Amino acid sequence: MLARIAHELYWLGRNLARAEFTARAAEAVFHSELQGASDSRPGVSFGSGGLMAMLGDVDEGSSSIEALGQITLDPEHPGSMLASIERAREGARTVRDVISAEMWEAINTTTLRLRGGSQPGWTAPSGPYMASQYVKERTALIWGVANRTMLRDEAKYFLDAGGLIEVSDMVLRMLRVALPPGDSTAADGHALILLQAVGGFHAYLRAVTAPPNAHPVARFLLFERAYPDSVAACVDSLHEVFTRADAGPRNSKPVLRVSRLAADLDFQRRALPEGAELTGICEQAQQELARIDQDVAERYFAGAASAGDRR
């Protein structure tokens, strides 16, 4: 398929995933900041400030409500939920003949509604919250439609690959911002906010018997293969997807690099002692993902200077 089209699909996947992640995280932070601090000590720090830091913008002056407003509905803020959805729509319009009509409609409708401002109640103080809920629902729908109606060919693989890389990058960003630095076992308080930000609360409870404290939650989000949004699970799926999309996977740099990252994560999962420090691993994994992104651009998108580009 055309390199350009593959590139668009890849970025469509990334933008959809970024919008969804932003929506979930904003919702969680909104709830969390509305009320007082928890009775039990938190082991991570993740609020509207942290969310802003994740999305590249540390505006010291904003209040929590302002920050959430920017992260969700500010069209001028390139990292906002609305901006990601707009970019997704642009991309989807370009690849309309490759994705199904249903998918295009779903994305288009979402964008138009989100732009609206005509939604009753969205201008109310709970606006960012309600918009996030809406985006959460709609992205689930869009992926659902993609999984049901798209042929499982190269197009789908690149769409999926974009989503997978973005999710793992977002999770790693979140962990790097939220986890206390260094090997501070003293701060093993609860980390519910992280689970709520990704929607992994129930999965965690079913997978892990330990209470949801910082260390077990971080390990869960990094290594738990049975949880689809963990970094390890995404990297595994990424490997599968590229192996299928690639004409010659044995010699493919991105495939090999992904494979090595998967092996590293697996090794760390087994070898790391209980309370070991995880922020270093998060940083390394994020750097590897950046290199993978670069490899992907070089191999499949005709070496476009898209790597590292910024708008």
Next chain:
Amino acid sequence: MSSGVETPAVAQYRPQAPFLDELFEADGTPRPTALALIEELGRLGPEGLMDAGRRRDAIFMQQGITFETSSVSGASHERPFPLDLVPRVLNGEEWRAIKRGLAQRIRALNHFVDDVYHAREIVREGIVPWRLVASCSHFARAVHGIRPPGGVYTHVAGCDLVRHSDGTWKVIEDNVRIPSGISYVLENRAAMARLVPELFASYRVRRVDHYPQLLLGALRSVAPSAESEATVVVWTPGPANPAYFEHAFLARQMGVELVEASDLVVRDDVLYMRTTRGLERAHAVYRRIDDDFVDPLEFRPDSLLGVPGLLRAYRAGSVAIANALGTGVADDKAIYCFVPDMIRFYLGEEPILENVRTYLLSDPEMLEHVLGRLEELVVKPTGESGGKGVMIGPHASEVEIERMRRRITADPERWIAQDVVRLSTVPTVGADGVLAPRHVDLRPFAVFGERIDIVPGGLTRVALEEGSLIVNSSRGGGSKDTWVLEDGDDADRAGPPIADTQPPALPDLRYGAWVGQQQQQQQQQNRESD
């Protein structure tokens, strides 16, 4: 400071003397803690409140947070849970006093249950007559002599409190069998945050969503196994039970299995669950099923909701049951009269929270006295809960009073009488969006595992009808979110939050611009200009 307060929603609000209103002074001015809240409510206005109410109903129906009511014709239908949007506000100091009083009371009740099924010292000392204990419908002879792990019987306790017109808090009823309502506390808070987040703006409200973790921790700590390996389950009678929503909710929030009787079996005095991998042991059971139905071999033989042999496993100490079997002996309304004595006897302390004055009708003198004043008193059957069979003298008709007189005379042991308490009121949204005072009570929830933890606030139940004092949801009551405010002085908060760290320098976000074409053109151009 009346500018924000003159809107129809709040302008005409007048507390009803002699009742204490929790948000307004007697002259109609807002109390200092409530000022910001009242102003915000004024800004919302009747339209805003009614609109939020509609959204609430839609959300609750969608999420299945409903309860069954039966209409006059007998047909039952689901209604969205009646959450009133005006919260009740308590400050930190008030709450601390309530907490200490509750913890003391629960400890005493726990001692009592242990004593009743073992040495009976409080009976030997002549404080509580044995006949009273033995005639409690929930006195379980089958658990005589059994001591559960940790000596804890009342793992979950909900002692209902009311605030009298003189401002004092009194306990009106103890519930230590299977107190329910915590799921509404959690869902109410979540709903309020969604529907009217602006109300929270000027306040720091203490969270309540750690309850499931508290409960899970308590269950794990009493389970007869290594704490990390304990399998905990929630045992429900099934979807037909009116409180099923809560059973499922708690199981989900704790991440444990929700089981029914057919999922359980006892072999060799050990309790197991039937799973796809065969029998798996269950170490701790949070049971939401009445004692009578728990084991057809020991209790009601016709119970299809029970597990035969469960009592054997319990006696053998191979399973922890919360709340313990037989705790109902402590929440009998006749036993309630003795709780202050229990506190003195077991703890050597004076009760922090008072009882409502109660008259035991098994005493002939009391009976005389009460029969002469029926129209002034509240009469309750000792063995019931949920407001069933209660007569409120001042609100009852002559016919009802006569009927009660006959019932009591025929069987005095089955009734108690209490002074009417002047329940406090809190502004409540009426059908037209205007606020009016309605009576409330409070059910805080306590978890007793290794120590007693009480969730800030609890379920405020409100009588939705004007002047009514009956708050039970099964009899037309609703509920409110209960706010306990943070103050700087909370010694029991778990230490300072972790210091605000500088987030590490993250790589910039990528946006994937496609510039391939441009580059190629440039190259071409360069070539040409060579």
Next chain:
Amino acid sequence: MHFAIRFLTEYHYKAPVTDNLNALRVRPATTSTQRCDEFHTRIEPEARVSRYLDYFGTEVLEFGIPSAHDHLTIDVRARVVTSAPPEPPDGSWESLRSSSYVDAAGEFALPWQDQPPIPGLEDLDAALEADSPLETLELLCELVPERFEYRPGATYVGSTVEHLLEVGAGVCQDFAHLSLVLLRRRGIAARYVSGYLWAAPQEEGENSVEVDTHAWLEALLPGTDGHGEPVWVSADPTNRRLTGETHVKIGHGRFYADVPPVKGLYLGGAASELSAAVTMSRLDPQASARA
């Protein structure tokens, strides 16, 4: 008197059943007038039997058979020695209100089955007027078998006292329940007793007889002339007398359901056929002379 008692129960199930859980209350108690010397249990299919004393002090044997089986045999043997009870005390009606009586009576004086009032009970009650509780007890042992026919099948194990009065006939369990109601109405504490009764064999020279488990009662009588502790006195209205050495007590409770000989449950829809036999044998040789 020395007895050997064999309690043999066999269940046959039409189809195999599992998770068969049973609780037995069959062991003769050890009291001031009775001593159980030996006691053996055999269960087939084999099962581990555990023992404990229940709330009323009755020994309970529990066992369970998890795996599939189509028959169950419960074979219990005991040896017991009984002696004649002492003369019952003859205290006054006033003593029933003394604190020592109320303490000793405990829950056994609580009203039972008195709401709603049972038709016909007033008449019976009127016939029990007497000068002392002991006399009333003795009258009771005459009155009940007078007015009611002993007829198995007229009532069933769950019958109430009201049912007994309607039908006019019943078995020892019903007579005992009725007696409890009548005694408690008058403030006399009373409890239900389950046990074995030795009935002299029909044929000369035989010293073994088949019996059913029997039900009678114990009434708490105040000490004579207000002296002495209240005493539990056994009475058997079915057999028109206070009890003697021929009664072997298993245990007591408030009513039948507190002390059933066998209680069990199994998993499986199959019906069961039961054959049960309790055999009592005299062990002292002089026995056959007495009737």
